[in-house]
Amino acid sequence: MTEVVLGKNQYGKAQNHVVRIHRDTDRHVIRDLVVTSQLRGDFEAVHTQGDNGHCVPTDTQKNTVFAFAQKYGITSPEELLLKLSEHFTSDFDWVTGGRWAADEHAWDRINDSNHCFVQNQQEVRTAVLVTDGEQQTVISGFKDLTVLKSTESGFEGYPKDQYTTLPETTDRIMSTDVATRWRYNTTDVDYDAVYADVKRIILDKFTDHYSRALQETLYLMGKAVIEAHPEIDEIKFSCPNKHHFVYDLGFCDLENTNETHYAADRPFGLIEATVQRKDAQDAEQAWLGIAGFC
Numbered sequence: 001m002t003e004v005v006l007g008k009n010q011y012g013k014a015q016n017h018v019v020r021i022h023r024d025t026d027r028h029v030i031r032d033l034v035v036t037s038q039l040r041g042d043f044e045a046v047h048t049q050g051d052n053g054h055c056v057p058t059d060t061q062k063n064t065v066f067a068f069a070q071k072y073g074i075t076s077p078e079e080l081l082l083k084l085s086e087h088f089t090s091d092f093d094w095v096t097g098g099r100w101a102a103d104e105h106a107w108d109r110i111n112d113s114n115h116c117f118v119q120n121q122q123e124v125r126t127a128v129l130v131t132d133g134e135q136q137t138v139i140s141g142f143k144d145l146t147v148l149k150s151t152e153s154g155f156e157g158y159p160k161d162q163y164t165t166l167p168e169t170t171d172r173i174m175s176t177d178v179a180t181r182w183r184y185n186t187t188d189v190d191y192d193a194v195y196a197d198v199k200r201i202i203l204d205k206f207t208d209h210y211s212r213a214l215q216e217t218l219y220l221m222g223k224a225v226i227e228a229h230p231e232i233d234e235i236k237f238s239c240p241n242k243h244h245f246v247y248d249l250g251f252c253d254l255e256n257t258n259e260t261h262y263a264a265d266r267p268f269g270l271i272e273a274t275v276q277r278k279d280a281q282d283a284e285q286a287w288l289g290i291a292g293f294c
């Protein structure tokens with residue numbers, strides 16, 4: 001007789017798109033979030049017995065996201081996720097944890113208007129909260145922050161074999177779409193302020209040195225974040241190296257001294273790294289469910 005058991009599971013409502021206007025004064029504030037709520041706990045019977053007695057509907061989870069946005073406002077994505085987690089784990093005693101995630105699109109004011117906004121397409125902010133019993137782990141980040149430096153980057157000194165054709169360079173374009181996530185070692189955080197500061201550090205570091213490889217630049221970014229923020233134990237990056245090749249215009253006798261480039265969209269280098277506080281606690285469980293490296 002083959003024995004079959006239920007393994008790890010979680011369920012909920014994905015991608016609840018909630019736009020909350022804070023309109024206590026004429027100067028409105030907009031928070032635009034896509035929120036996913038998933039519960040973990042004793043859901044054996046719903047899977048194996050057809051017994052929904054423990055199955056808090058995904059529809060209820062969706063309603064709770066919108067109700068909490070209204071009731072508490074959205075001060076930061078992370079704080080909304082923490083409220084959802086505390087609610088579900090305290091109101092339903094078989095819910096022992098879960099995973100809550102939010103992507104946030106930022107809006108800027110048009111001409112400093114009180115109520116007209118233009119979407120800021122710079123990056124998408126991300127937040128994940130994983131709750132397991134008493135343990136709450138918050139991982140924040142962003143993706144799709146496209147940056148480019150037109151000089152102060154090179155790549156030399158690499159090993160060469162019979163397959164190497166890449167010429168060494170001390171002056172190339174370096175460009176990437178920064179995707180990063182960082183893990184907090186506490187939930188006592190001013191999430192919006194730290195977010196703004198981590199983004200500032202990453203952009204500052206991108207500019208402040210001659211880069212010998214994208215790897216070096218990512219490490220310097222991560223190191224600066226960990227040094228400046230004791231509440232962050234590790235930060236991960238996943239960054240494409242968006243190659244820009246100097247276009248050979250010899251066919252029409254035009255000189256091209258590092259000016260006109262062919263921006264190749266593929267293949268691309270893919271540079272991924274974790275920078276962490278030495279001796280920080282391992283938190284692999286919290287990273288599970290994050291697609292790709294980060």
Ligand SMILES: O=c1[nH]c(=O)c2[nH]c(=O)[nH]c2[nH]1
Pocket residue numbers: 155166212213214215241269
């Ligand atoms: O910054 C870089 N890192 C690499 O590992 C690499 N490999 C490559 O071909 N070009 C580059 N550039």
